[in-house]
Amino acid sequence: MVQYCNPVEVLYGTGSSKQIATYVNKYSSSNRVLIVSGRKSMREQGIIQRISEDLTIENFDVSTYEEIMSNPTIEQIDNAISFVRKNNFGIIIGLGGGSVLDSAKIMAILGNKQRSIKEYLAGNIEIEEDGIPFLAIPTTSGTGSEVTMWATIWEMSPTIKKKHSLSHKKMYAKIAIIDPSLTIGVSPKQTAMSGLDALSQAIEAYWSKNHNPTSDEHARNAIALIFDSLFDCYTNPDNIVLREKVSLGSLESGLAFSNTKTTAVHSVSYPLTFHFGVPHGLACALTLGSFLEYNSEICKDNTKEAPERTLEIAKLLHSDTVIGAKDKITQLMKKMNLPIRLSELNINDEGVELIITEAFTEGRIDNNPRKVTKENLKILLNSII
Known part of the structure; x- marks a missing residue:
């Protein structure tokens, strides 16, 4: 028996990110939008400003979280989840490379729950409820995170160096928007x-x-x-x-x-x-x-x-x-x-x-x-x- 399954809707093409408001309107549960990105490149290239403006024009209330680093640690992801839990976002957009998309996935799936990420990584509890809707916009051509249900987190303490993976079918993006023009600055x-x-x-x-x-x-x-x-x-x-x-x-x-x-x-x-x-x-x-x-x-x-x-x-x-x-x-x-x-x-x-x-x-x-x-x-x- 052969089975293939990937539920992510895909929009591919140069300029496709200009359709962002259409898909946020389709999938968001409210007008409150969070854009997750890295610390510098998306803002330096003007990409996060353009995406935010496209959404604001359509009357979405846009916030940004620009603290994601390469190979994010458990502590960094904990801080990101805490930020989400203090707010009431209708959708989370990951805008960046693999580390950003992985982090945004976790923020989306755990942002409306109260248990710690360590409990999920340890397998002590299962993900049962849907998370906050997640939309992926990759700005590098490499990880494929926009169409997978996995997210990588790194434990980098002085005594333990380990790669963890959080995985669940509820972690798939609602849609992946692949706009090659966003990779020009890489x-x-x-x-x-x-x-x-x-x-x-x-x-x-x-x-x-x-x-x-x-x-x-x-x-x-x-x-x-x-x-x-x-x-x-x-x-x-x-x-x-x-x-x-x-x-x-x-x-x-x-x-x-x-x-x-x-x-x-x-x-x-x-x-x-x-x-x-x-x-x-x-x-x-x-x-x-x-x-x-x-x-x-x-x-x-x-x-x-x-x-x-x-x-x-x-x-x-x-x-x-x-x-x-x-x-x-x-x-x-x-x-x-x-x-x-x-x-x-x-x-x-x-x-x-x-x-x-x-x-x-x-x-x-x-x-x-x-x-x-x-x-x-x-x-x-x-x-x-």
């Missing part, structure tokens, strides 16, 4: 890393144990769009046609892995981020080619279809071999001036051991088609040190 470096995150998600969705025909179609589209357009977009960041292609690829990637989840690449990326500060997209890209090769091997601890699927991925990357495709990924990273080895990030043998200790995330590592052991992971990481 720096080349951020464009590269966000795009590599989307590419990783699409490739992982394609070889995931949970793949299905619909997710496969989205994944193939995403891989082709992103791989063929990302470098050109990196070198021509003001080209709207290229921005449209990468934005669409990111959307397709999100629609793919929203049903499959990610695999070993993402699982290994988490300790790279919380122990060594490696940006998420780069943390994924560092091992993507190596896992492509790893999953291509015919052996008893691999699924029967994985070797064939990795070859199909290779062809989407314009290579006749998996090894050739691995090199294509490496060359793409080098062309975008990104490190390709752990040592370039000051990660040594001791760091590799730390990564291995914390790389086995349930629901991700076991979703990889080929079983990953500590011994095999050490060999893989040592090959890129």
Whole structure:
């Protein structure tokens, strides 16, 4: 039996964010609107002012929360939830990258409840009631958060460094508005890393144990769009046609892995981020080619279809071999001036051991088609040190 489900309404196209008032009117329970964004870029680019003005003209009462940081911590999310609980918003709009969208999701689902986020993360209580309606407007092309039901929170105390995930079908956005023009101001470096995150998600969705025909179609589209357009977009960041292609690829990637989840690449990326500060997209890209090769091997601890699927991925990357495709990924990273080895990030043998200790995330590592052991992971990481 095959099942694919994604309830998010999607509006895609350059200028689509100008329709914001129509959809706020459709989904909001009152005229009180909260826009959630990061600390600087949305205001510096004038995006939050324009969105606010478009809503104010239509008689919506607009507030903003501009305190979201990259990789938000439990404490930061707690503060954001407290802000929502002190008000009575009819809808919450996430305007930004993945951290902003994830934070806005949590603010929406828990903003009308009284229990702490730690209780939900611990699994002590279940989400039962609907949250405040949530509308997603991504301004980067990478995470796919606008069409998933997951949100990532980081625990970054002196003694504990851990990635948490809150997930529930009630956390899906009512609508995702993907306006490629909003990504014009994204720096080349951020464009590269966000795009590599989307590419990783699409490739992982394609070889995931949970793949299905619909997710496969989205994944193939995403891989082709992103791989063929990302470098050109990196070198021509003001080209709207290229921005449209990468934005669409990111959307397709999100629609793919929203049903499959990610695999070993993402699982290994988490300790790279919380122990060594490696940006998420780069943390994924560092091992993507190596896992492509790893999953291509015919052996008893691999699924029967994985070797064939990795070859199909290779062809989407314009290579006749998996090894050739691995090199294509490496060359793409080098062309975008990104490190390709752990040592370039000051990660040594001791760091590799730390990564291995914390790389086995349930629901991700076991979703990889080929079983990953500590011994095999050490060999893989040592090959890129």
